[in-house]
Amino acid sequence: MKLKQTLATGAVLSVLASSAIAAPLVYCSEGSPEGFDPALFTSGTTFDASSHPIYNHLTEFVTGTTEVVPGLAESWEVSEDGLEYTFNLRQGVKFHSNDAFTPTRDFNADDVIFSFERQRLEDHPYHEVSGGTWEYFEGMSMPDLVVSVEKVDDYTVKFVLNRPEAPFIANLAMDFASILSAEYADAMMEAGTPEQLNQAPIGTGPFSFVAYQKDAVIRYATNPDYWEGASSLEGLIFAITPDASVRYQKLKAGECHIMPYPNPADIEAMKSDPDINVLEQEGLNVGYLGYNTQQAPFDNVNVRKALNMAIDKQAIIDVVFQGSGQIAKNPIPPTMWSYNDAIEDDPYDPEAAKSMLEAEGVTDLSMKVWAMPVQRPYNPNARRMAELIQEDFSEIGVDVEIVSYEWGEYLSRSRELDRDGAILLGWTGDNGDPDNFLAVLLGCDGIGNSNRAQWCHEPFEELIQKAKVTTDVEERTALYEEAQVVFKEQAPWATIAHSVVYMPVRPEVSGYKVHPLGGHIFYGVELAQ
Amino acid sequence: MIKYFLSKLLTFVPTFFGVTLISFAFIRVLPGDPIIVMAGERGLSDERYAELSAEYGFDRPILVQYWDYLTGVLQGDLGESFVTKKPVWDEFFALFPATLELALCAMVFAVVLGLPAGVIAAVNRGKLFDRTLMSTALVGYSMPIFWWALLLIIVFSGNLGWTPVSGRISLLYYFDTLTGFMLIDSLLSGQDGAFMSAVNHLVLPSIVLGTIPLAVIARQTRSAMLEVLSEDYIRTARAKGLAPVEVNGLHALRNALIPVITVIGLSVGTLMGGAILTETIFSWPGIGKWMLDSIFRRDYPVVQGGLLLIAVFVMIVNLTVDVLYGFINPKIRKR
Numbered sequence: 001m002k003l004k005q006t007l008a009t010g011a012v013l014s015v016l017a018s019s020a021i022a023a024p025l026v027y028c029s030e031g032s033p034e035g036f037d038p039a040l041f042t043s044g045t046t047f048d049a050s051s052h053p054i055y056n057h058l059t060e061f062v063t064g065t066t067e068v069v070p071g072l073a074e075s076w077e078v079s080e081d082g083l084e085y086t087f088n089l090r091q092g093v094k095f096h097s098n099d100a101f102t103p104t105r106d107f108n109a110d111d112v113i114f115s116f117e118r119q120r121l122e123d124h125p126y127h128e129v130s131g132g133t134w135e136y137f138e139g140m141s142m143p144d145l146v147v148s149v150e151k152v153d154d155y156t157v158k159f160v161l162n163r164p165e166a167p168f169i170a171n172l173a174m175d176f177a178s179i180l181s182a183e184y185a186d187a188m189m190e191a192g193t194p195e196q197l198n199q200a201p202i203g204t205g206p207f208s209f210v211a212y213q214k215d216a217v218i219r220y221a222t223n224p225d226y227w228e229g230a231s232s233l234e235g236l237i238f239a240i241t242p243d244a245s246v247r248y249q250k251l252k253a254g255e256c257h258i259m260p261y262p263n264p265a266d267i268e269a270m271k272s273d274p275d276i277n278v279l280e281q282e283g284l285n286v287g288y289l290g291y292n293t294q295q296a297p298f299d300n301v302n303v304r305k306a307l308n309m310a311i312d313k314q315a316i317i318d319v320v321f322q323g324s325g326q327i328a329k330n331p332i333p334p335t336m337w338s339y340n341d342a343i344e345d346d347p348y349d350p351e352a353a354k355s356m357l358e359a360e361g362v363t364d365l366s367m368k369v370w371a372m373p374v375q376r377p378y379n380p381n382a383r384r385m386a387e388l389i390q391e392d393f394s395e396i397g398v399d400v401e402i403v404s405y406e407w408g409e410y411l412s413r414s415r416e417l418d419r420d421g422a423i424l425l426g427w428t429g430d431n432g433d434p435d436n437f438l439a440v441l442l443g444c445d446g447i448g449n450s451n452r453a454q455w456c457h458e459p460f461e462e463l464i465q466k467a468k469v470t471t472d473v474e475e476r477t478a479l480y481e482e483a484q485v486v487f488k489e490q491a492p493w494a495t496i497a498h499s500v501v502y503m504p505v506r507p508e509v510s511g512y513k514v515h516p517l518g519g520h521i522f523y524g525v526e527l528a529q
Numbered sequence: 530m531i532k533y534f535l536s537k538l539l540t541f542v543p544t545f546f547g548v549t550l551i552s553f554a555f556i557r558v559l560p561g562d563p564i565i566v567m568a569g570e571r572g573l574s575d576e577r578y579a580e581l582s583a584e585y586g587f588d589r590p591i592l593v594q595y596w597d598y599l600t601g602v603l604q605g606d607l608g609e610s611f612v613t614k615k616p617v618w619d620e621f622f623a624l625f626p627a628t629l630e631l632a633l634c635a636m637v638f639a640v641v642l643g644l645p646a647g648v649i650a651a652v653n654r655g656k657l658f659d660r661t662l663m664s665t666a667l668v669g670y671s672m673p674i675f676w677w678a679l680l681l682i683i684v685f686s687g688n689l690g691w692t693p694v695s696g697r698i699s700l701l702y703y704f705d706t707l708t709g710f711m712l713i714d715s716l717l718s719g720q721d722g723a724f725m726s727a728v729n730h731l732v733l734p735s736i737v738l739g740t741i742p743l744a745v746i747a748r749q750t751r752s753a754m755l756e757v758l759s760e761d762y763i764r765t766a767r768a769k770g771l772a773p774v775e776v777n778g779l780h781a782l783r784n785a786l787i788p789v790i791t792v793i794g795l796s797v798g799t800l801m802g803g804a805i806l807t808e809t810i811f812s813w814p815g816i817g818k819w820m821l822d823s824i825f826r827r828d829y830p831v832v833q834g835g836l837l838l839i840a841v842f843v844m845i846v847n848l849t850v851d852v853l854y855g856f857i858n859p860k861i862r863k864r
Contacts (some may be wrong), residue, residue: 214814215815451573
């Protein structure tokens with residue numbers, strides 16, 4: 001009884017305290033960030049805690065879309081040959097300050113040069129700091145692409161490329177291209193603590209970093225000098241809560257205002273809860289079954305098409321995604337520009353599939369289907385998906401053995417050219433550009449790496465290479481639409497699903513937009529007291 | 530007594546080296562390459578793989594890698610996390626007080642309830658209380674921690690609203706970490722309600738983490754007491770007309786405590802293991818969650834260093850238990 005009283009008193013105290021103090025927005029995040037310098041890391045959890053609240057980029061994605069607009073660069077010009085990008089920088093943008101640093105100047109060209117050159121130049125003093133692994137910069141082929149970053153004057157910067165690259169402007173809006181303060185970097189280097197750049201970040205973003213306790217909480221203050229106008233929130237808190245069921249309970253109890261990644265099984269209950277609004281948007285992702293097109297009989301397009309026709313995708317959406325997904329017919333999601341909606345998906349027709357296989361002389365086929373051991377937005381339960389495919393294929397006389405490996409092994413073994421069987425995998429877009437799906441996942445350069453179908457098809461390759469160096473969006477759109485037609489004819493994958501992203505929020509939250517690139521962005525969000 | 534202590538201390542040395550070897554080998558025996566895991570679906574070129582391999586030192590012979598690790602450990606350098614790029618040592622000590630605080634509270638919960646329950650059950654052997662207690666203990670011992678924790682959260686935090694769902698203290702309180710122990714730091718902060726908030730946050734995780742040790746301690750106390758109660762000197766004490774409280778509390782319990790203390794010592798290892806699940810569910814920023822994440826990410830330095838430090842901690846606790854034996858039972862230290 002005594003215990004009960006004590007607990008009840010404590011609960012009352014916290015309620016009283018919460019009504020007395022103006023509350024910041026509390027976001028129940030799913031994990032701890034790896035650090036606060038976005039260029040060093042690759043996980044969305046880290047970008048949510050660093051790139052989005054703390055920093056800006058030369059160009060920015062409009063929250064809730066993949067449209068690219070001016071950010072710290074007010075405008076830019078591209079040379080006729082597509083090799084020189086000249087950016088006119090925004091003036092009067094202030095950096096945050098902390099106990100160890102107060103900026104003496106506004107943002108200028110030196111900060112842009114520092115932010116890129118530390119990643120690009122091996123002899124840069126910051127190249128090796130905090131481990132110095134610039135995986136996104138490398139992954140987007142920036143070291144090969146960028147020849148130089150030059151300061152024209154304090155507010156003008158010129159990037160020189162060694163080949164035209166249409167997605168370049170979108171790449172600059174990505175997290176790895178966050179703009180850090182060169183002055184802060186110099187001060188920390190002088191103080192002998194360069195790693196502070198990653199641990200006590202200084203940026204120009206809508207929120208400034210206050211404190212971080214690993215696996216517990218991150219605190220941010222609202223930046224009153226933010227160049228787009230200060231956020232109406234009185235600070236921002238990330239309450240790190242790894243378990244989805246616990247996040248749900250915290251949201252219900254009012255201990256946080258927004259939570260990401262709910263359990264699919266909880267969505268229905270959340271939708272009927274008056275204290276929770278469930279926002280949703282189609283994710284910028286695709287889950288697929290990739291054949292090894294270099295191995296017989298999967299080198300035969302008709303065999304691949306027959307197998308595609310045997311998969312009951314609707315059953316997968318119902319069972320594996322529990323309704324929170326939609327059937328994929330193209331390798332890029334419908335929310336992406338250049339999505340070719342005129343394409344018709346392979347019909348689900350086991351009888352026809354069986355006849356097609358027989359016509360190709362393929363009988364008694366046994367194959368492996370690889371099921372990922374981890375949950376991903378594009379595939380919440382690969383094992384279950386593989387079982388459904390196994391059942392579908394057995395109906396057309398194809399015997400399936402499901403294999404799985406530890407995640408690292410899975411990624412590594414599935415790259416091998418002689419991989420036995422078809423693999424379940426997927427992709428979430430980085431920069432909203434179709435090139436980021438089609439070239440990375442299906443281009444000839446990706447063979448033995450991110451192109452798990454080991455598929456190199458000349459007509460397709462020509463289209464995507466041409467689109468990559470064309471700056472005119474209409475022309476690019478036409479090329480990518482055509483590439484999707486070729487893809488559908490050749491069927492290197494069975495495209496399975498695009499997932500729907502759900503964000504449960506409290507009713508007092510308004511203005512939150514689900515971002516198609518997967519980030520969680522709180523600038524523009526308002527909280528009713 | 531000093532000789533006894535030193536002889537126990539000497540057994541530390543081979544165990545310590547054994548643990549360095551096992552912790553080094555354990556994470557490498559698991560399939561999965563940290564570089565491939567880090568690159569994810571995107572993958573990386575063979576050249577980049579070779580570069581990173583050289584950077585992390587994976588291109589060197591395994592024995593050389595072990596030797597470097599061992600010499601580092603002996604100089605107090607456990608390396609840097611592949612993921613956060615921070616020294617393992619710093620990360621461990623930032624998180625360890627949270628685990629220790631929770632483990633101590635769980636242990637207090639288990640001992641305070643488990644000891645008397647075991648004694649009462651032994652004294653009332655075969656009666657309803659004994660039977661009920663022992664069946665409850667069995668249920669407690671077999672309870673899946675994950676399920677038990679969620680059940681408590683849903684009932685006490687969700688439905689009744691008595692306890693907070695997770696975390697160490699309400700987010701409204703913000704003060705500098707001085708000791709890392711939230712109960713102490715919240716008191717030192719002087720902020721109204723901070724200490725009560727910290728206590729509130731400890732209740733459910735302590736119950737969840739303490740449930741299995743509670744069951745073990747209750748059962749162990751009961752069986753140790755039953756053994757002692759059948760001894761001749763207890764019969765003599767009773768025959769002399771001593772009060773039951775004196776017989777059970779003074780004569781029987783002290784002698785029954787030896788195996789119980791062993792169990793308490795061993796439970797520290799269990800608590801460290803149980804902390805992984807409990808910390809994950811209650812968003813408790815301790816080393817359990819940290820180790821689990823590091824194993825998934827194949828963060829070699831953290832797994833090696835973390836295992837080693839946890840093992841050293843468990844060894845210290847067991848050494849303390851050994852010394853405690855000496856105090857409780859003079860026969861042991863004279864042997």
